[in-house]
Amino acid sequence: MGKKKTAFVCSECGAEFARWQGQCSECKAWNTVTEFRVPSIKSAPSSSAMAGYAGMVDAKVQTLDEVNLETLPRFSTGFKEFDRVLGGGVVPGSAILIGGSPGAGKSTVLLQTMCLLAESMNTLYVTGEESLQQVAMRANRLGLPTNKLRTLAETNVETICQLALQEKPSIMVIDSIQVMHMSDVQSAPGSVSQVRESAAYLTRFAKQNQVAIIMVGHVTKDGTLAGPKVLEHCIDCSILLEGSSDSRFRTLRGNKNRFGAVNELGVFAMTGQGLKEVSNPSAIFLNRGEEQTPGSLVMVIWEGTRPLLVEVQALVDYSQLANPRRVTVGLEQNRLAMLLAVLHRHGGLQVSDQDVFVNVVGGVKVSETSADLALITALVSSFKNFALDRQLVVFGEVGLGGEIRPVPSGQERLREAAKHGFKRAIVPNANKPKELIEGMEVIGVNSLSEALDALF
Structure with a gap:
């Protein structure tokens, strides 16, 4: 076996370096360069082998006028303000990243959304930070219907996707991406390589199986999403749930959206029954x-x-x-x-x-x-x-x-x-x-x- 190659990546901007250094020369951040192992790359197939693959390829090259322009079928989350930020609803097969400070209400609003959607479609709520008992206690406290929402406590991405193939959900929540891990990546959960590979794996699963996946992401002390920048590049929609701990109002702001307008704003009020949408925020x-x-x-x-x-x-x-x-x-x-x-x-x-x-x-x-x-x-x-x-x-x-x-x-x-x-x-x-x-x-x-x- 050859020697495993290692690289050093900045967790703020995603820049790669040949050796460790205290300050990233690209974004000037300190103590953000961490080591990770680069997976081995298989040698390219020979020309004769490539000739044998010709009959196995299903993809074809098309011109833009041959592409089907039918409107993507969306489904509502049950919250008009949430749908507004997403561009009109959830697109099947999309990968959505929602971030926010601790206590902002990320898990609460997603649990409310999933319990409402479970009444009309197959859903799967995957929790890696909480036990199923904690999730059930929160749902009962909020007065949500719990008889149809399918839940799973797991942190291994491959296992989650295998079970999702059996359950066939239309939408799936991963709470959170920072605690997920893959078996073939030799680093701790939350590291640059684990977050990047786990998010890429889940995004491919969403596209191939037309499953909408909402991933919860942590934020840094300055309010930006934690993890490598490639995490925000590979997903379709990135939104932030903002709000101070002493305010009962929360704002959901879209930073990136391939299916709608960016900088869209949704306003919610935190109550004893969870987040309630505010239809007229100006008032x-x-x-x-x-x-x-x-x-x-x-x-x-x-x-x-x-x-x-x-x-x-x-x-x-x-x-x-x-x-x-x-x-x-x-x-x-x-x-x-x-x-x-x-x-x-x-x-x-x-x-x-x-x-x-x-x-x-x-x-x-x-x-x-x-x-x-x-x-x-x-x-x-x-x-x-x-x-x-x-x-x-x-x-x-x-x-x-x-x-x-x-x-x-x-x-x-x-x-x-x-x-x-x-x-x-x-x-x-x-x-x-x-x-x-x-x-x-x-x-x-x-x-x-x-x-x-x-x-x-």
Whole structure:
């Protein structure tokens, strides 16, 4: 036997190296390079043997116009918010990866989904972290029907797939991929090689047998999915269940989806009977007090395929420190620093000696640039101690030259705001609708100075 080849792989980015090193030279992460054994590669068959294979190959080369374009048959999970994130439902034969911090509700929402689907199709729930008694206790506590859901406590991937061939489920849950292992991989469960090979094996099984597989993945301390990046490349859909432990709301966000839109957002509420979907999340995020306070403002952001109204709060106060603090929750901190510079240069407001705190109410994480104008407006409102109108919404991107740039889907955002009773809107001039929206005054602005004059 030849000597087994070993390689060193970064668990963060998947880069391979010839020898171990403390820092990955690709993603600059420390202590993420681990050793794993490369499986032996069989020698290529001879030309005569290849000639014998010619009659055994079933695949054929086709042009794109010969491909069947029938819509993929989907089935619902029983949760409209879950279906929204998946692109309209579960596609048979797809591999889905769901991650989230401990206690976010990953196992809970999947157990609820599987118990509902078990009423109409064959299902299989595979648990590797909990015993079957623990799963049954949670199902009884949530009041779920348990008489039809098939369960299995196993961590060996080959054994799971053999039993799945006998059970013939339409959908299968693997909880979680980090505890699964394969017999021919000589490393501990959770290592780079085990996670990669187990996920690849399960994905091939899903494609060949038209079984939808949902794999639960752990997350690192910074909230990203743990394991090699190839894990996210081989699956069809990657979603994250987010939410702080002190909040009863959970957001399900799609990071990758081959069958639908990315960055789609589903909102759930954690209750004593498990996760309940929130059909109108804007109404929850707009649950404000009776008295309007300075620094508080409603903005319209775009999440996936729908608008969402959320409240942004800013607090600007004199700092006793040599380096004033800049704290953001739900927004990018570098974006705040840039907007403060724009506000100073083109708005004439100096806050270099002020502490600045910014918070997006409800735990929503805002990544798009349409929140720029609303954030600056909230900062000026707090600095001047001037309360804005409760029936005002603001959105728009702010450029470095102080110009207000348009954002996508402006009319849909305005209609969503009008539906919730807002009467006035400050938007980029290019997003101003040609036809008036009933009951709403829309003011279009081209520059930051115009927006501040209209507001203050």
